[in-house]
Amino acid sequence: MPGDSIGKMFKVCVWGESHGPSIGVVIEGCPPGFELDLDGIRKELNRRKPGSSAYVSSRLEQDQFKILSGLYRGETTGTPISILIPNQGFNKSSYDELENTYRPGHADYTYQAKYGIRDFYGGGRSSARLTAPVVAAGSIARQILHREYGVTILAYITQIGRIQSGIDGPGHRAQSNCNFSDESKEREILTLLEGLKASGNSIGGVVECMISNVPPGFGEPLFDKLDADLASAIVGLNAVKGFEIGNGFNAAELTGKENNDEFLVEQGETQTVTNRSGGVLGGISNGMPIVFRAAFKATPSISMAQSTVDNSGNKKEIVIVGDHDVCVAIRAVPVVEALAAIVLCDHFLRYRGQCGVK
Numbered sequence: 001m002p003g004d005s006i007g008k009m010f011k012v013c014v015w016g017e018s019h020g021p022s023i024g025v026v027i028e029g030c031p032p033g034f035e036l037d038l039d040g041i042r043k044e045l046n047r048r049k050p051g052s053s054a055y056v057s058s059r060l061e062q063d064q065f066k067i068l069s070g071l072y073r074g075e076t077t078g079t080p081i082s083i084l085i086p087n088q089g090f091n092k093s094s095y096d097e098l099e100n101t102y103r104p105g106h107a108d109y110t111y112q113a114k115y116g117i118r119d120f121y122g123g124g125r126s127s128a129r130l131t132a133p134v135v136a137a138g139s140i141a142r143q144i145l146h147r148e149y150g151v152t153i154l155a156y157i158t159q160i161g162r163i164q165s166g167i168d169g170p171g172h173r174a175q176s177n178c179n180f181s182d183e184s185k186e187r188e189i190l191t192l193l194e195g196l197k198a199s200g201n202s203i204g205g206v207v208e209c210m211i212s213n214v215p216p217g218f219g220e221p222l223f224d225k226l227d228a229d230l231a232s233a234i235v236g237l238n239a240v241k242g243f244e245i246g247n248g249f250n251a252a253e254l255t256g257k258e259n260n261d262e263f264l265v266e267q268g269e270t271q272t273v274t275n276r277s278g279g280v281l282g283g284i285s286n287g288m289p290i291v292f293r294a295a296f297k298a299t300p301s302i303s304m305a306q307s308t309v310d311n312s313g314n315k316k317e318i319v320i321v322g323d324h325d326v327c328v329a330i331r332a333v334p335v336v337e338a339l340a341a342i343v344l345c346d347h348f349l350r351y352r353g354q355c356g357v358k
């Protein structure tokens with residue numbers, strides 16, 4: 001099926017279904033002789049895993065991964081790296097009702113309309129379970145970028161429902177129960193999430209991602225712009241409904257004088273005084289931090305009664321049971337980081353291929 005892969009030189013192909021025997025990823029183009037930090041991959045998978053707090057799905061996924069190829073004595077060989085993650089801890093019976101019924105807001109109807117057949121257990125191929133192999137591949141990309149340039153990638157939540165962070169940057173994220181950046185709003189958010197969970201409802205949110213130490217030069221003109229590729233990867237993630245970089249939609253309100261980032265030279269490096277462009281100009285990184293935001297819709301699977309139809313066009317009422325996230329943005333934080341790493345690693349290799357190492 002087209003659409004399973006991302007990247008040109010660091011190419012990541014994700015396979016599997018939510019409730020099948022396993023899911024996995026094949027990574028082509030990883031540079032040889034790179035010592036992989038397997039604990040680093042494990043750590044990233046643990047950040048994405050459900051069950052980490054009361055506000056995310058409690059499905060008991062172990063996410064024990066196996067590397068099947070592309071590694072010799074701990075180092076990459078330059079050949080495809082295949083990673084397998086067995087599926088565990090799911091309960092198929094909670095999906096029995098859904099074989100012929102379309103969940104509002106989910107992918108059931110469109111998969112059925114397109115393919116005429118679908119693995120409906122856990123949402124099958126449309127499930128966010130497939131973000132686990134993305135995170136494993138992203139961890140490798142992140143390790144390469146960090147070794148080459150000291151790149152750091154940090155995502156955090158800046159909004160849940162109408163509650164917005166009042167601070168810039170990751171702030172309180174590391175201590176937060178919900179990856180939220182602003183400690184002063186944490187209690188309000190947790191109360192909101194608890195209330196939604198109790199009533200069987202869900203809520204949307206915004207994830208911001210800040211990438212530091214990317215040198216100038218990553219990205220191609222026209223159709224493979226760095227910001228275009230980031231947007232494509234991030235909007236490709238389940239439940240993402242909006243993407244903006246730098247000033248994003250606010251840029252439409254500003255004059256040129258208000259929006260331009262003026263240049264200066266600081267310790268021999270060309271920089272900009274402000275960073276309204278979000279670190280990308282003309283589709284190419286300019287050496288400033290890359291800052292983008294992704295808007296996530298509310299989790300579609302809610303246990304409140306909703307009207308729907310079945311495969312035969314009969315009207316039905318649906319009440320969805322099973323383990324679901326109250327706010328998918330919370331668990332999407334490491335996935336956003338992983339996708340950003342994959343896109344940047346691809347552009348790093350493309351940059352090196354065309355321009356050499358500077």
Ligand SMILES: Cc1cc2nc3c(=O)[nH]c(=O)nc-3n(C[C@H](O)[C@H](O)[C@H](O)COP(=O)(O)O)c2cc1C
Nearest residue numbers: 106107126127128238239300301324325328331332
């Ligand atoms: C990390 C993450 C976790 C998610 N968890 C759930 C979930 O528990 N239940 C659910 O119905 N949708 C969940 N989703 C969202 C659905 O996968 C998504 O809304 C669905 O596939 C339809 O695709 P679309 O929203 O991109 O159109 C999650 C998404 C992400 C990114």
